[in-house]
Amino acid sequence: MxxxxxxxxxxxxxxxxxxxxxxxxxxxxxxxxxxTPLYQASTRLYVSAAGGSTVSEMYQGNRLSQERVLSYSELLMGETLAKRTIDKLGLDISAESLQGNVKASTKPDTVLIDLNVVDESPVRARDIANALSDEFVVMVRELETPEDGSRPEARVVVEQRASIPDSPVIPxxxxxxxxxxxxxxxxxxxxxxxxxxLDNTVKDRQTVEEITGAGLVGSIPLDKECRKEPAIPFDGNNSAIAEAFRKLRTNLQFLAVDNPPRVIVITSSTPNEGKSTTAINIALALAEAEHNVLLVDGDMRRPILHKYLDLVGPVGFSTVLSGRASLGEALQKTRFPGLTVLAAGTVPPNPSELLGSLTAKNLLSELRAKFDFVVMDSSPLLAVTDAAILAAAADGVLMMARFGQTKREQLTHAVGNLEDVGASVLGAVFTMTPAHGNSSYYYSYYGEDSARRSSRQALSADPAAPSPQPPSTDVP
Ligand SMILES: Nc1ncnc2c1ncn2[C@@H]1O[C@H](COP(=O)(O)OP(=O)(O)OP(=O)(O)O)[C@@H](O)[C@H]1O
Ligand SMILES: [Mg+2]
The missing domain is CATH 1.20.5 (Single alpha-helices involved in coiled-coils or other helix-helix interfaces)
Incomplete structure (x- = not known):
């Protein structure tokens, strides 16, 4: 990357x-x-050692003070001084916790010690810093006074006393x-x-093409309008989704040029991947190009096309196959020129048996003869065998994969089901790709070579398109 x-x-x-x-x-x-806010109060201590009157004695005295400074800062943070300070102020804390709040630091080559005390109370911080410093002055006097009671060899002066801090240092x-x-x-x-x-959903052309063994021939964007009205009005419609279906139609015409597919099954691995919506709109896009198109609801378990298109549901595919209605009676004209629909019919107890029957094969041959294209919606491949059975009798399958939802394993498994019955995958279609933003990342990230390849394969002109198209690829 x-x-x-x-x-x-x-x-x-x-x-x-x-x-x-x-x-x-x-x-x-x-x-x-x-x-809990903590306040810091600081004092500064000055260390001086008894010097002499000559320059060398004064130098020696200064050296002595500097050497003492380090030991003094250890004593300042020590237990003895902490106990003496607690006794002096009558504090209700242990010497150890007071030691934790005291920090003495020195600067190299100086005789100064900075003493910092932190406490939850600004007043107490000041009191402890001052008391600790005063006690230290006394302690040094005791330590540095020789046994004979003569002058102490070094002394400490509180050069700067602590005042009440205004603001906390923590947080x-x-x-x-x-x-x-x-x-x-x-x-x-x-x-x-x-x-x-960790994302194992399909989102890129390369993966989808590798799994399906076919090219990505379409990419249908997510369109909220589609939820309310699944059939897109193509007339004069240049919306992104309408254009996407026109590109898909164009790419369809370039599949298997020697033997163009005319009976096409629309399927996917799992439910709700946009099969029915896509089936309707592929059929409409083909009808827009002045083809005579039949849309068949091959999903006999959850038939929906009649609802999406406001048609009659109970008479249709299953009714014709069971001989309870003739094909002529079951075919329904729609409000869209060039589009005829064969609804699913009443839900039969044995859809797979019905779809796999010789009657079904003969019916498909009859439909192929009557129409330029037969687009068949179907059920999900991983749920039931119906779609695979239909696919085996058709010219091929368009495999839907919902962008960012369909898992690689699901798609692999679904393609395996088709291979088992010898059905051919004509192409893959991404459904509900994000309209903005991240889809382009995946296309370009993983599939630049493939995109260029498809771009060369795709058409240069679509006679039915309402406006001139740039050399079309099958991605948005
Ligand atoms: N391009 C799209 N933009 C927005 N919503 C969509 C699109 N395509 C499909 N949908 C919505 O997704 C849902 C499922 O769509 P659809 O019924 O077409 O899926 P399906 O694969 O046929 O489902 P099932 O497996 O149940 O037959 C519906 O609510 C539909 O409106
Ligand atoms: Mg459906």
Missing amino acids: NLQDFAKLLRARWLTVCITIVVVALGAVAYTLFT KTSRNIGAGLALGLLAGIALAVLRDL
């Missing part, structure tokens, strides 16, 4: 990245709000939120990459 692919991946999964950033940043805000609000945002960004990117690696 190069940098460009990475940028496209992030664009495709921007929502994951944004949500992670917001969640982690909110976590940082909550952490900041729930952290560090801006640092926490900044860290939260940075961490959120990193976690979001990691999550986006991980989700991409």
Whole structure:
């Protein structure tokens, strides 16, 4: 994956990245709000050693002070001084916890010690810092005074006393939120990459072509209008979905040029992948190109075409096959010029048997003779054998795969079911591809070569298209 692919991946999964950033940043805000504020009070101590009157004695005294500074800072953070300070202030804390709040630091080549004390109360922080410093002055005097009671060899002076701190040093609000945002960004990117690696749905041309062993001949965008009105009015309609069906129609005409398929089964691996909607609109797109088209509802278990097209349901395919109606009685003209429909008929107890019968084969031959194209909707391949049986009797299958939903294994399994009955897959169609945004990522990320290949294969002109098309590929 190069940098460009990475940028496209992030664009495709921007929502994951944004949500992670917001969640982690909110976590940082909550952490900041729930952290007990700590105040810091500071004093500065000056260490001096008894020097002499000559320059060398003064130099020696200064060296002595610098050497002592390190030991003094250890004593400042030590247990003895902590206990003495607790006794002096009458505090109700252990020496150990006070030690944890005291930090003494020195600067190299100086005789200064900075003492910092943190506490939940600003006043107490100041009191402890001052008391600790005062006690230390006394302690050093005791330690440095020789046994004979002569002058101490070194002494400490509180050069700067502590005052009440105005604002807490903890929590560090801006640092926490900044860290939260940075961490959120990193976690979001990691999550986006991980989700991409774990995603086993079909989203790219190369995968779909490898699994089906056929080219991707169409890509139907998600269109909310389609949910309300599945039959797209093609007349003068240049919407993205109408154009997608026109491209699919064109690509269909270029499949198996020597023996163009005319009886086509529309199927998919699982339910709700857009088979029926696509079947209707492929039929309408073919009818728009002045072909005489029959749309057959071959899904006898969940017949839907009559509902999508406001037609009569109970008389249709199953009724003709069982001999209870003639073909002429069952065929229904629609409000769309050139489109005739054979509904599913009453739901039979044995759809697979009916579809696999010799009568069904003969009926399909009769329909082939009567119409330019017979488009057959069917049931999902992984649910029942009906679609595979229909496919075996037809010229071929258009395999629908719902973009980002159909899993690779499902598609593989479904194609296997078709291979078992010797049915040929004419082409694959992506359904409900996102109208904007991330679909292009997958096409270009994985399938550039293939896209170019198909682009060469695809037509240069479609006589039925309402407006001149650029050399058409089968992707949006
Ligand atoms: N291109 C599209 N844009 C938006 N919604 C769509 C599109 N295609 C199909 N749908 C919606 O998806 C749902 C399933 O569609 P459809 O009935 O065509 O699927 P199906 O594969 O035939 O389902 P089943 O397996 O039950 O027969 C319907 O609500 C339909 O309106
Ligand atoms: Mg259906």
